[in-house]
Amino acid sequence: MKDESYRILVVDDEEDLCEILKFNLEMEGYIVNTANSAEEALTLDIASYHLLLLDVMMGGMSGFALAKQLKSNATTAPIPIVFLTAKDTENDTVTGFTLGADDYIAKPFSIREVILRIKAVLRRTAHQNAIDNQNTLSYKGIIINLDQKTITVDGQNVSFSKTEYELLKLLLEEKNRVFSRQQLIDRIWPSDVQVSDRTVDVNITRLRKKIGQYATHIATRQGFGYYFNA
Structure with a gap:
């Protein structure tokens, strides 16, 4: 699948950061939508996205709580999740991966790093999908x-x-x-x-x-x- 075929949802309560990520990811050819809360994200057709970028600390439902809900639903469970967060302690990282995250990037980060990590996750996911029908x-x-x-x-x-x-x-x-x-x-x-x-x-x-x-x-x-x- 080409980059332009991938749909990414960015969920972060920092509107400026959402717009920065959206702009740069679209420059890479991705289709990008944003939500400024977990609650807003849940109103969208999450199953239509190929990757989710989730902030952990948001007002209302946290990114961890959103991820847990999505992973408990068979329709959304396979979607790769990358956490974007200022929380970078070992416990938070372990929590993220325990919930099924595919990557965990601590703020502040470079946009280039985010793009490279997203490409790696999507490449790994594509490889996984390609062999799903094999034994x-x-x-x-x-x-x-x-x-x-x-x-x-x-x-x-x-x-x-x-x-x-x-x-x-x-x-x-x-x-x-x-x-x-x-x-x-x-x-x-x-x-x-x-x-x-x-x-x-x-x-x-x-x-x-x-x-x-x-x-x-x-x-x-x-x-x-x-x-x-x-």
């Missing part, structure tokens, strides 16, 4: 091709061992389920192979490194085991 298992930018036994992370092919592949496949297949180390051993390793808990930990560590920005999604439940936090 794949995915979470955001992580895509496992079950036929070819390959894994891409944000569009880049990454080399995984068979054990790492099977571990990631299992965790993605059963997101949010906590597996003990022994359960992982029973499901992943051959029954005639002696495997220690330490071996599981080492493979999880390697797996986290290979999936880059998604590493924190492979979480530890202290005293129980590992799970994929989606």
Whole structure:
């Protein structure tokens, strides 16, 4: 899809900033609409947009609350969300990504940075859509091709061992389920192979490194085991 085919909705209570973003994004060929509150945004046909730029701190409904509402609706859940906000603490960033955000840009920012980040998100989304009909298992930018036994992370092919592949496949297949180390051993390793808990930990560590920005999604439940936090 060409840039001019993409529709973007900017939601921010700073009218001047909305106009600046609208002008510059339209110069890139995007179709851009603005809303100065979450409530105003909800009066629009949000499902018709390919990407949303949401401010977090707004009068009335916050950007986080709007995102949560949109992600709970099957019609609007797939739309990529990029948060634009002055709040840049680690907790706020984690909250944004937990709600399903695709990117998080702290103010003040350069317009060029915003444009580049938007292009990256849309490119990643297009790549995801292109393989939707293939036999794949995915979470955001992580895509496992079950036929070819390959894994891409944000569009880049990454080399995984068979054990790492099977571990990631299992965790993605059963997101949010906590597996003990022994359960992982029973499901992943051959029954005639002696495997220690330490071996599981080492493979999880390697797996986290290979999936880059998604590493924190492979979480530890202290005293129980590992799970994929989606």
